Amino acid sequence: MKAVLATDLSAASEATIENETCLKCLGRIGIEEMHLVTVIPSNVHRGMPGIDFETRRRKAIRKYERVIEDAGFDVETHVVRGTPHxxxxxxxxxxxxxLTVVGSRGKSPLENRVIGSTARNLARTTETPLLVNRIERAADDPAVVRQHLFQRMLYATDFSENAERAFEAFSYxxxxxxxxxxxxxxxxxDPGLSNDEDPEAQLGxxxxxxxxxSIETRTEVRQGDPADEILAAEESHNPTTILIGSRGHSRLRRLLLxxxxxxxVARANGNVMLVPPSRA
Known part of the structure; x- marks a missing residue:
């Protein structure tokens, strides 16, 4: 399996790349080849006086390349220009x-109200399962919040086709x-269930x-706003990662709200893995 690991060469990105436990978790699920990518924003020009962003980024990314190689992965690096997501x-x-992996500090009111971070834009557009690796927010030398990426999973489902596709990720x-x-x-x-369907039975x-x-499993049916209740479940069960389909039943809700x-992705305390719908 191949993974894209996106970095902006910040301290937060470094925390994701240099965390040995996170890298071991990726290897455990079958990732063998890592493509490390950094994007130079399109509004940064080669001709800007005194600044050679491309050379600086290529030099910086070599250090991360060695870390990932030492962890046992085949690595290719990519320094590209354009819109990051x-x-x-x-x-x-x-x-x-x-899989695409991106670090995010999250929980920024400015990010939520204005354009959105790269992680949030990827959540809207990705065609590949996306792992948002949560990084400590208020720290000069940040670390990842949950080192064991997949040890304790919280899977949220509305029983849609995309939710079923997300569940299939448990195969690896x-x-x-x-x-x-x-x-x-x-x-x-609830558009996901007919009157004669029992959510407890389906979860069972x-x-x-x-x-x-041999995965120890519990089930829980909640009532209320889906995002609020999923986050409340995260608070109760302290998973390392929330697994969820990136599209649910309501297209209208996605467009308007x-x-x-x-x-x-914006509000979770820990990691989030989004699985997009099948292209078919």
């Missing part, structure tokens, strides 16, 4: 990546997962699949 998405599609995550909490949030008009069927892989997945 578009170039990262394009590279992932070009190489056929199974199981090699690094010990515990899982399966959560469904009921809303007054999913739990049986995980327990067959922002999707549940985008809210989770």
């Amino acid at each position: 578009r170039r990262i998405t394009g590279l992932a599609e070009t190489i056929g990546a199974s 995550l199981r090699h690094a997962t010990q515990e899982a909490t399966l959560v469904h949030v009921e809303t007054p008009k 069927e999913l739990a049986d699949q995980l327990e067959a892989w 922002g999707s549940v997945s985008e809210d989770i």
